[in-house]
Amino acid sequence: MPMSPLEELRHSASHIMATAILRIWPDAKLDIGPPTDTGFYYDIDIDQKLTATDLVMIETEMRKIVDENQPFLRKEVSREEAVEIIKSRGQERYKLGRLADIPADEKISFYSNGEFTDLCAGSHVRYSSKLKAFKLLSIAGAYHRGDEKNPQLQRIYGTAFPTKDELAAYLEQQEQAKARDHRKLGKDLKLFVIDEEVGQGLILWTPHGSIIRQELQNFISEELRKQGYSQVFTPHIGKLELYKTSGHFPYYKESQFTPVIENESLAKVLAEGCSCAEVYARLEAVSSHLAAQVNARTGKETITPDRVRPNDQLLDGFMLKPMNCPHHIKIFASQPHSYRDLPVRLAEFGTVYRWEQSGELNGMTRVRGFTQDDAHLFCTEDQVAAELIGCLALVKIVLSTLGMTDYRVRIGLRDPDSKKYTGDAANWDKAEAACREAAKTLGVTFAEEPGQAAFYGPKIDFVIKDVIGREWQLGTVQVDYNLPVRFDLSYIGADNQAHRPVMIHRAPFGSMERFCGVLIEHFGGDFPAWLAPEQVRLLPISDKLNDYARALLDRCKAEGLRVTLDEHSDKLGAKIRRAELDKVPYTLVIGQKEADAASVSVRSRARGDEGVLTADAFLARLKTEVATRALPVKKKA
RNA sequence: GCCCAGAUAGCUCAGUUGGCAGAGCACCCCCUUGGUAAGGGGGAGGUCGCCGGUUCAAAUCCGGUUCUGGGCUCCA
Numbered sequence: 001m002p003m004s005p006l007e008e009l010r011h012s013a014s015h016i017m018a019t020a021i022l023r024i025w026p027d028a029k030l031d032i033g034p035p036t037d038t039g040f041y042y043d044i045d046i047d048q049k050l051t052a053t054d055l056v057m058i059e060t061e062m063r064k065i066v067d068e069n070q071p072f073l074r075k076e077v078s079r080e081e082a083v084e085i086i087k088s089r090g091q092e093r094y095k096l097g098r099l100a101d102i103p104a105d106e107k108i109s110f111y112s113n114g115e116f117t118d119l120c121a122g123s124h125v126r127y128s129s130k131l132k133a134f135k136l137l138s139i140a141g142a143y144h145r146g147d148e149k150n151p152q153l154q155r156i157y158g159t160a161f162p163t164k165d166e167l168a169a170y171l172e173q174q175e176q177a178k179a180r181d182h183r184k185l186g187k188d189l190k191l192f193v194i195d196e197e198v199g200q201g202l203i204l205w206t207p208h209g210s211i212i213r214q215e216l217q218n219f220i221s222e223e224l225r226k227q228g229y230s231q232v233f234t235p236h237i238g239k240l241e242l243y244k245t246s247g248h249f250p251y252y253k254e255s256q257f258t259p260v261i262e263n264e265s266l267a268k269v270l271a272e273g274c275s276c277a278e279v280y281a282r283l284e285a286v287s288s289h290l291a292a293q294v295n296a297r298t299g300k301e302t303i304t305p306d307r308v309r310p311n312d313q314l315l316d317g318f319m320l321k322p323m324n325c326p327h328h329i330k331i332f333a334s335q336p337h338s339y340r341d342l343p344v345r346l347a348e349f350g351t352v353y354r355w356e357q358s359g360e361l362n363g364m365t366r367v368r369g370f371t372q373d374d375a376h377l378f379c380t381e382d383q384v385a386a387e388l389i390g391c392l393a394l395v396k397i398v399l400s401t402l403g404m405t406d407y408r409v410r411i412g413l414r415d416p417d418s419k420k421y422t423g424d425a426a427n428w429d430k431a432e433a434a435c436r437e438a439a440k441t442l443g444v445t446f447a448e449e450p451g452q453a454a455f456y457g458p459k460i461d462f463v464i465k466d467v468i469g470r471e472w473q474l475g476t477v478q479v480d481y482n483l484p485v486r487f488d489l490s491y492i493g494a495d496n497q498a499h500r501p502v503m504i505h506r507a508p509f510g511s512m513e514r515f516c517g518v519l520i521e522h523f524g525g526d527f528p529a530w531l532a533p534e535q536v537r538l539l540p541i542s543d544k545l546n547d548y549a550r551a552l553l554d555r556c557k558a559e560g561l562r563v564t565l566d567e568h569s570d571k572l573g574a575k576i577r578r579a580e581l582d583k584v585p586y587t588l589v590i591g592q593k594e595a596d597a598a599s600v601s602v603r604s605r606a607r608g609d610e611g612v613l614t615a616d617a618f619l620a621r622l623k624t625e626v627a628t629r630a631l632p633v634k635k636k637a
Numbered sequence: 638g639c640c641c642a643g644a645u646a647g648c649u650c651a652g653u654u655g656g657c658a659g660a661g662c663a664c665c666c667c668c669u670u671g672g673u674a675a676g677g678g679g680g681a682g683g684u685c686g687c688c689g690g691u692u693c694a695a696a697u698c699c700g701g702u703u704c705u706g707g708g709c710u711c712c713a
Contacts, residue, residue, distance in 0.1 A: 041708095049641075140708030141640025148710050152640055155708070183706095187648075196686085196704055252713055323713065357638055357711060358704095366712085420713090455713050473712090542670040569670075577674035578663095591672055601672080609673055 003035070003123050006162070010035035012072060012113075012125045013062075013134050013160040014042045019070075019116035020061035021046075021156075030118070031094040031144060031153055038170075038469065039159030043142050045093065050154050055136040058156070066131050070114040072124040082108045086119065094144065095119050133167035134160035177467040182520035183363040189525055189533070189583060191516075192364060201361040201368035203513050208533035211562065212519075213512050215531050217349055219401070219629065220373055220508060223394060229345040229375055234327035236351055237318040240283065245294060245486055246326045247302070247422060247456075249319060250284040257353050257368075259283055259317040269315060282315035297488050302422070324350035325480075325505060328376040329487050332501075337491040342501065343379035343387055349512065350374045364517030365472050371512045377504040378489065381430075384502050388438035388460075388477060391506040395462055395475040396442065398508045403631045404522055407464045407474070409444055411435050412452030420455050427481035432458045434479055454505075456482040462510075467521045474510040474518060479503075526605060529585045530626045536563040537584045539575040541591040543567075548595040552588070552615060559619055561626075580605065585632065586622065607635040 003011060014033035017040075021028050025046050033042030048054075077085065079099070086095045099119055102108055111120040113128055125131070136158040144150035161167040178184065186192045191209035198204060205213060221231070240259055243249035249256070261283070269279055284307060286294075291303040321327065328346045337344065351371045360366055379387050399407065413432050414421045421428070435458045439446045446460075453459060459478035463471050480503040483489075490498040509515035529535050536556055540549040549565050556563040566575045572589065579587045589601040593612075600618050602610040613621070624630075 052642080138707055139641050142709045143639080146710070148639075152709075154640075157708080194705095200704075248713070255712070325713095354712080359638065359640095359709080360711065362706095453713095468707095478713095539673085541672060544670070569668095571669090571671050571676060572673060573671090574675050575673090580674055587673085589673065593672090603673060 007035040008123050008125055009130060009162060010040040010160050011123075012128070013131050013158060014040040015072075015111065015113060015116065015118055015120070015124065016062050016065050016128055016131055017058060017136070017156065017158060018042050018044070018118065019065050019114060020058050022116060023061055024057060027090075029093040030091055032098065033118075039137065039157060041142075041155050041157045043144070043153040043155045045144075045151065045153050050139045050156070052139075055139065055156070059134075059136050062131075062134070065114065066128050068114060069127050069129040071127055073112045074109055074122060074124075075112065076107050076109045079108060082110070082119065085110060085117065089117065131160060133162070133164040134158060135167060135171070174468075180467045180521050180524045181363075182365070182466075182517040185520050185525040186364065186517075191520065191533075194363075199368070200358060201356060201366070203364055203367055203369070209516065211533045212516060212527065212531050216509065216512065216515070216519075217373070220398065223397060224345075224347050224375070227345070227390060227394065228343075229347040232328065232331055232346050232348050234324065234331070234348060234350060236321060236353075238321050238326060240317050240319055241286075241290065242326045242330075243319050243322075244286050244290060244303075246323075246329075246483060247486060248322055248326070251420075251455075252322065253284075255355050256322050257320045257355050259319050261315065261317040265315050265317065279315065282309065282313055283317060285309035285314055287311055287314060293488075294486060297485050298422075320353035321350075322352055322354050324348060324352060324372060324374045325376055325483060325503070326487075328374075329483060329489065329503075332376075332378050333487060333489055337378070337501075339380060339491055339493045339499070342491060343377050343383055345375055345377045347373075347375035364513045364520075365466065365470075367511075367513050370514065372507045373509045373512065373515075374505070374507050377506070378484075378491075378501045379504065380491070380493075380499065381502055384431075384434050384479065384504070385437060387504055388434055388479070389441050391477040391504060391508075392438055392442055392460065394506075395477070395508045398475070399462070401629055402519065402522070404464065404519075407462050409439060409442060409446035410452060410461045410463055411439055411446055411448045412454070412459045412461060413448055413450045414453045414458065415451035418451065421453065422456055423482040423485070428458070431479040431481055435460050435477075438477075454478050454480075456480045457505075459505075464518055466518060472514055472518060474515055475508045476506065476510060478505040480505060525583045526632060527583070527585070528625075528629065528631050529622060530629045532583075532585050533562065534564055534582065534584050535561050535626070536586045536588060536622070537579045537582075538563065538565045539572060539579065539587050539589050540565075540567070541572050541589065543569060545590050545592065545595055549590050552590070552600070555615065556619070559623060561619075561622065576603065588618070604632075606632040 011034065014035065018030055018033055021044060025048065027046065029045040031043035031045065033040065082099050083096065086092050086099065109121060110117050111122060111124055136156060138157045140155045140157065141152045142155040143152050159170065161170060189208060190206050191212065192206055193204045194202065195204060240249055269282065286303055286307050288308050291308045294303050295301055331346055332344055349371050351369060353369045356366060356368055377387050414428055439460055457478050457480040459476055461473045462475035463473050465471050484500050484503055489501050491501050493499045538549045538553055540546055546567055553563060553565045568575065576587060583605060585605050587603045589603060594600055599612050599614045601612050602618055604610055
């Protein structure tokens with residue numbers, strides 16, 4: 001695909017940066033330097049650790065190169081010539097590998113500007129002087145070819161625009177985005193905290209944040225009742241054997257918390273003087289009975305003989321649950337089911353724990369303990385399509401109620417080359433086809449992405465961007481032919497025979513933590529009245545009006561509203577300013593006129609001064625706004 | 638986990654070549670009693686993330702560590 005003019009500019013900026021870097025550090029080894037959605041980068045390998053002052057130095061050198069008005073020249077060469085050019089420039093460390101990536105039937109080209117020459121397909125601007133507005137932004141580590149096992153290079157990020165005004169506007173917009181960041185707003189509006197002593201990635205929901213979460217849970221619970229779901233509750237832990245049956249342990253052990261070992265079992269292995277490796281091996285081991293059971297159900301050697309140990313060498317323990325499905329499966333399996341009962345839909349706000357790498361934790365959007373608005377549907381194969389459509393409809397209701405329209409839909413398919421997926425190919429094909437069909441009913445465009453499936457089945461994900469452009473998966477709907485086999489689930493069909501149900505996993509929000517994080521940014525802290533932690537603030541103009549204000553406060557509370565009274569002896573302007581900064585949707589100004597007429601002067605955060613209403617009229621209006629979960633209506637400009 | 642940068646009052650931040658710990662906002666008290674984004678004065682608030690080292694003396698220099706931020710990797 002040819003580059004857009006902006007990509008060309010940024011790509012050229014990255015070459016100009018590399019030119020500058022080689023002038024300063026001639027020994028630098030270059031890897032690649034492409035344009036990105038928001039700018040460009042170049043990955044380089046040099047011994048010296050780059051710092052912010054080095055960025056200034058590189059920028060200064062880049063400006064000189066821009067002023068030199070170097071032409072960008074393309075030269076097509078043979079593969080042999082290409083190797084010679086790379087070697088003559090001492091860039092064989094990474095560039096020879098990059099050259100080898102170019103397919104045999106493709107042309108090999110180099111681009112030169114001034115003294116710099118780089119293996120490059122193009123394209124570029126014609127002269128370096130085109131680069132009028134650029135800025136180097138940050139230094140980061142990046143593995144060569146994105147593989148942890150490869151050496152880590154230093155990546156320099158920058159951005160460039162056709163004009164200085166556009167660059168300034170972009171930088172300004174980035175600054176403004178920071179004001180919407182859920183981590184900043186979470187602190188300012190006291191929505192949540194993360195305490196070092198409690199642990200990284202563990203969210204403490206403060207009273208204000210808890211109100212938002214509770215309102216969201218109430219909202220979705222109402223929808224679930226309408227759609228025939230049953231609410232269940234299950235504990236936060238489960239025995240290791242459960243996850244050996246489901247297949248979660250030990251295959252995903254690196255992304256789970258270490259198991260909790262029972263005291264007696266721990267004492268026993270200590271008494272036996274077991275090494276750490278032996279303790280781990282015993283944790284992962286299974287009885288011959290379990291191995292035989294799982295292998296018989298899956299029809300292949302799912303659990304290999306090397307994991308089987310005699311019963312006295314098994315070490316039992318509990319796991320913090322990484323998923324809710326095994327618990328819900330046990331509820332389904334606890335009694336026989338007729339085809340007439342299906343679908344069974346079990347819903348729970350279930351808290352799960354995952355060991356995310358420390359460098360990946362991020363506010364509320366990537367955490368180690370989170371609560372999914374989870375449900376598992378057990379249905380017949382014939383019902384899969386309709387249930388999938390029902391699940392997607394639910395996600396759409398949720399997103400549209402909140403005014404979140406800027407999302408993309410992704411169908412995660414299996415990567416045919418990977419072995420991490422369980423279950424047989426025929427079921428996978430059926431499930432993937434069902435997802436595709438269901439997604440078509442959404443009426444939005446979707447992308448199919450191989451390799452993005454869950455290990456047990458394909459999924460339909462709703463992906464949304466945060467303020468700095470990072471994508472997060474929220475709602476998800478997943479088809480699963482695998483766990484029903486593992487747990488030998490069945491229902492009695494019309495033919496009086498046992499049949500295998502199909503499971504659907506779905507979570508419209510995904511997780512309460514991530515969803516709230518994204519929601520805070522979506523609203524920029526300006527929540528609709530039904531979600532706002534504080535819906536109304538009463539602002540008496542002087543202390544003399546406090547009695548009327550207190551009576552009104554009690555009245556609002558009796559009506560079920562979340563309301564406070566500002567009794568500070570400040571002037572009205574100061575009280576309004578405070579309420580605005582706290583993003584309270586409605587403030588009621590109370591002066592003598594209002595007290596005399598049992599009225600209030602309404603100021604809304606979305607629309608400003610709305611004039612005087614009777615207290616009755618205001619309360620009726622606000623209660624409707626809350627009950628209908630209305631979005632804030634901004635004043636027309 | 639890896640690379641880079643940070644951590645000072647509840648919040649935002651200043652703190653020079655090592656020499657008594659600072660400001661604004663928020664909070665409390667007093668004056669002020671007001672009409673749609675900051676009235677005035679006073680007070681309280683700190684083990685400078687934590688542990689160790691150098692020094693007569695460390696917020697400041699050195700080492701380690703924890704956490705945070707931006708990337709990379711990962712994300713059932």
